[in-house]
Amino acid sequence: MANEAAQINDGDVFSIKITEPYDSNYETMVGIAQRDQNENKHFDFLNDIENFDEYNVVYIGMPVWWGKLPQPMVSFFEKYDFSGKTIVPFGIHLGSHFGSMVEQIKELEPNAEIKDGFTVSADVDNEKVKADFSAYIRNLQ
DSSP states (O other): OOHHHHHTTTTOOOOOOOOOOOOHHHHHHHHHHHHHHHHTTTOSOOOOOOGGGGEEEEEEEEETTTBBOHHHHHHHHHHHHOOEEEEEEEEEEEOOOTTHHHHHHHHTTSEEEEEOEEETTTTTOHHHHHHHHHHHHHOOO
16 A cells, blocks of 8 residues: 555655564564553664655555554654644554544644545455555545
8 A cells, every 4th residue: 555655646655664573473463562552662763764854745554453553653653743744544454444543643643634544454355455545545636
């Protein structure tokens, strides 16, 4: 979805990388990720967004964890000030849709415009996701 958003908007793609990455095995990762959320763990990043001030509209893709922002994304929103920018969240879920995630973003970034965003269940076929997400992006313009 990030590549599709970049292509349609002639934009850039930035991968958010934390200094303590989660294990790629879901069964290993899920308990740790839930503990991190419960403990409100802070994360540091391996990279920074260059020229952040030059971006007016930022598409931010992330998974939805238990109807909330993943804890690394909480740290990301705490690190960057999106005042005056438009945030378009998009992501993937296992049944919770966005849950309270959009409200969390609004609390963390009260001076940004937050779009309703686009979320899709993890069991949807990739080609359908691409078509639906492309239509969503085009409707924003």
